[in-house]
Amino acid sequence: MGMTTNRQRIGLATALAYFVFSSLTILSNHQGGLASLAPATPFALALLIARPRRDWTAILIGGTIGSMAATSLFGFGPLAAAPMAIAKVGEVGLAAWLFRKLRGRRGYFGSLDRIGRFVASVGIVAPALGATVAATVAALKFGLPFDRQWRIWFVGHSLSMITLTPVLSLILSGAIERRWRDASRQLRIEATVLISATAAVAVAVFFQNERPLLFLPALPVMLTTFRLGLPGAAASAIVLAVIGSYATLHGMGPTSFIGGDLQGRMEFLQFYLACTVLTTFPVAADLSRRQALYRRLRESEARYRLLADHSTDIVLGIDRGGRITYLSPSIEQIVGRNPAQLHGRRALEMVHPVDRDLVLVSHRDALTDVQGTQIVEYRARVTNGALRWFESHTRAVQDDDGRVTGTVSMIRDVSHRKTLEAELSRAASTDPLTGLANRRVFDAALAQRIEIAAQGGIAGCVAVFDIDHFKAVNDRHGHDAGDHVLQAFARIARGVMRDGDVVARLGGEEFGILFPGTGIEQAHCLSERLRTTLAATKLRHGVAIVELTVSAGIAPIDGMGGAAAVLRAADTALYGAKAEGRDRLRLAA
Numbered sequence: 001m002g003m004t005t006n007r008q009r010i011g012l013a014t015a016l017a018y019f020v021f022s023s024l025t026i027l028s029n030h031q032g033g034l035a036s037l038a039p040a041t042p043f044a045l046a047l048l049i050a051r052p053r054r055d056w057t058a059i060l061i062g063g064t065i066g067s068m069a070a071t072s073l074f075g076f077g078p079l080a081a082a083p084m085a086i087a088k089v090g091e092v093g094l095a096a097w098l099f100r101k102l103r104g105r106r107g108y109f110g111s112l113d114r115i116g117r118f119v120a121s122v123g124i125v126a127p128a129l130g131a132t133v134a135a136t137v138a139a140l141k142f143g144l145p146f147d148r149q150w151r152i153w154f155v156g157h158s159l160s161m162i163t164l165t166p167v168l169s170l171i172l173s174g175a176i177e178r179r180w181r182d183a184s185r186q187l188r189i190e191a192t193v194l195i196s197a198t199a200a201v202a203v204a205v206f207f208q209n210e211r212p213l214l215f216l217p218a219l220p221v222m223l224t225t226f227r228l229g230l231p232g233a234a235a236s237a238i239v240l241a242v243i244g245s246y247a248t249l250h251g252m253g254p255t256s257f258i259g260g261d262l263q264g265r266m267e268f269l270q271f272y273l274a275c276t277v278l279t280t281f282p283v284a285a286d287l288s289r290r291q292a293l294y295r296r297l298r299e300s301e302a303r304y305r306l307l308a309d310h311s312t313d314i315v316l317g318i319d320r321g322g323r324i325t326y327l328s329p330s331i332e333q334i335v336g337r338n339p340a341q342l343h344g345r346r347a348l349e350m351v352h353p354v355d356r357d358l359v360l361v362s363h364r365d366a367l368t369d370v371q372g373t374q375i376v377e378y379r380a381r382v383t384n385g386a387l388r389w390f391e392s393h394t395r396a397v398q399d400d401d402g403r404v405t406g407t408v409s410m411i412r413d414v415s416h417r418k419t420l421e422a423e424l425s426r427a428a429s430t431d432p433l434t435g436l437a438n439r440r441v442f443d444a445a446l447a448q449r450i451e452i453a454a455q456g457g458i459a460g461c462v463a464v465f466d467i468d469h470f471k472a473v474n475d476r477h478g479h480d481a482g483d484h485v486l487q488a489f490a491r492i493a494r495g496v497m498r499d500g501d502v503v504a505r506l507g508g509e510e511f512g513i514l515f516p517g518t519g520i521e522q523a524h525c526l527s528e529r530l531r532t533t534l535a536a537t538k539l540r541h542g543v544a545i546v547e548l549t550v551s552a553g554i555a556p557i558d559g560m561g562g563a564a565a566v567l568r569a570a571d572t573a574l575y576g577a578k579a580e581g582r583d584r585l586r587l588a589a
Contacts, residue, residue: 011058018066026074038160046168048096083137091130127157159270167234176231194224206247212254225280233280319406352379370396389418431505434490442504454559460516461523464570465552468582470509481541496530551577555588
């Protein structure tokens, strides 16, 4: 009984509010036909969003009653009341149903995808349905042009729902009230100052007809949004809507510069307000997520505030289910947590997600092979959040009856060793003078592209470059100048070539470039750009100026021959380029 009475109160309140909003809209419409403003529609939609699904029927019935009363008394009359109510309330019901598909309430501006779906459903699909019904009524009963009435309804209702629905939903859901109630005194003062500043700027912009200053409110609105979040964005939108609407209705403000009738100026104002909402609400939603992230990061930093000065071996005991049964005190120096805090937790949680499968397999193998020692390397986060490498030696633990009860591990920090291994691997694949890939890396990449060509794919092309008169540079200016020339070629080639191209030093002054998935014409274009860039480069070595030119041969990669055949074809083309006078390119025959 109490629930029914509550729904009746909701329905009655909805009917009264809808009647007031609709009546004011109709009475303020001096253009004839359908009105371009529709505050009742976003109010009803926001109410549906803010209330549980069980209250929707009462809200929709109340909206229908309020709409029919307003239309009968002040609008098209009793005969049009029912179909106009169908247009309005049907539009609201469809918008609410589509809105539920967004799977979020105040979070529907949390991403560009959700913004797009919100605008499409609430700002396009729903008002298009209402416009079709309402324009049909206006055309059949009153002889008004269907297309003009459809546009007026669609634009007005679309912009109204995009602009006011997010704002009203925050108000009706109590989010703004809760935020104000929980805010500190300092934050309340700051909110008052920011919203007052927004209002002052809005008054200065809209209560004058001399300059188009619609851009000015952006600064206080964004400041309010950044400091107060979604409630600040909503309050700013309300301030702009109230002041802007009042000024526009009285012929003031920057909207007067667009000319036309009052209806056109109000539509422009609604468009301006909709753009403001679509700008500030996503920013506020993103700020809210970031604040939550920063809060979690601060909590994480507090948990791991103790930094390890050096790594030591850790003794770790784990039961069969992977939960920690023992940790040596040395763990505190590495992860900054007392062993007692980690007791009973899953050890796998401390391991980097990418390496958890390896560690899990090692643990299971240790449980099965009771006589063996399982060795595994993995990454884990330490005190300062850095990712470090550890090596774990794990053996099974048996009770007196020979049953395996868990494992024990000796864990050592091997980050320094892994760094050295990475550096050695990098050195083994890099030319030490130029920093380019070496011949081994180039040959491996070429073999891979040849295999792709053999399978029918687009393999690409190879270019072999040779620095012209390099021996003369060494003889005239010394080997330091020659090294400088080689390094300059490498630097310029990296700048000219694409990220996916492989640039390597093949030996001496000869360089190879692999163009994966590239046709001969594009490879020639890229090579020509490198040649001309090098030709325009003047290298200074001491007081001497060294000119840098290159010759190159380009050959396509096909599946007919091996790497040697492709390089031979490119070399033959290179020799032809040198024979023709150097500083030029030549394609393989």
